[in-house]
Amino acid sequence: MSTNLLSTSAATGFGGVVQEYLWNWENQQLRVVYETLGKGSPLLLLPSFSSVSTRSEIGELAKLLACNFQVVAIDWPGFGESSRPSLNYRPEIYQQFLEDFVKAIFDTPITVVAAGHAASYVLQLAVKQAAFSKIVLLAPTWRGPLPTMGASQQIAGMVRGLVRSPILGQALYKLNTTQSFLSFMYRRHVFTDAAKITPSFIEKKWHTTQQPGARFASAAFVTGNLDAVREQSDFLELVQSLSVPLMVVIGESSPPKSREEMNALVALPGVKSVFIPGSLGLHEEYPAVVLEVIQDFLLSQK
DSSP states (O other), X not given: OEEEEOOGGGOOSSSSEEXXXXXXXXXXXXXXXXXXXXXXXXXXXXXXOSTTOOGGGGHHHHXXXXXXXXXXXXXXXXXXXXXXXXXXXXXXXXXXXXHHHHHHHOSSOEEEEEETTHHHHHHHHHHHSSOEEEEEEESOOOSOHHHHTTOOHHHHHHHHHHHHSSSHHHHHHHHTTOHHHHHHHIIIIIOSOGGGOOHHHHHHHHHHHTSTXXXXXXXXXXXXXXXXXXXXXXXXXXXXXOOSOEEEEEETTOOHHHHHHHHHHHTSTTEEEEEESOSTTHHHHOHHHHHHHHHHHHHOOO
């Protein structure tokens, strides 16, 4: 495993130093792209999992945090500019990746700010070892879209298999990543201000979905194969097992089912929480508001 400096001219990042982390999984080397900006205490910034997942979604927040921290933001394996091989994407891959990456890049416990589905992976690593000193979860989720809609594991598995298939899978994936569909999804449960969902914004998101191999990790997320826990009780148990400070930021317009899960989380003793405008994409839509509500927590000595 090693890290190499990449040319920023080819990067779709936020103005930091772009590097690659070469990581091995089951005798296959994956290239994981990450970006570093700012000086100060290290802070790991993790984007959410989604069909359009990329570190650029946390880019504006990264620039704001860089005033006080050395921010490291990643593209998850299978997403963004990182390698997208046709792996059977599942929690074990991301659990091991996060553990190995944190160990390789940082030499002391760090602050971590994680969006969406990254929450479970952060919590699992925090319970397993002293990797983090503070945790902020932004619109945390633990269950993928199809399971949230009520699809059984059998149905979700059939859908995943279809999307992974060579010809039919590519066609199905393209149908579900058209610019009109992406715009619909953003309006439905990602952003709250429709004026921000411009044609150029959607075009950039669409471009992310059209990279070679993009459908494999995306299909795994949508069908629940990246759900690191299967039950709400397991997710809440992770939080109850934490020994480090935790803060949760929730969008006031979050989808009802997701909001119920988040409410159960913040009802636990010791969890600091705040509600702000936005939905599941609040970290991208309202980065300045996110910074405002988490800054005191991040900078406190407790």
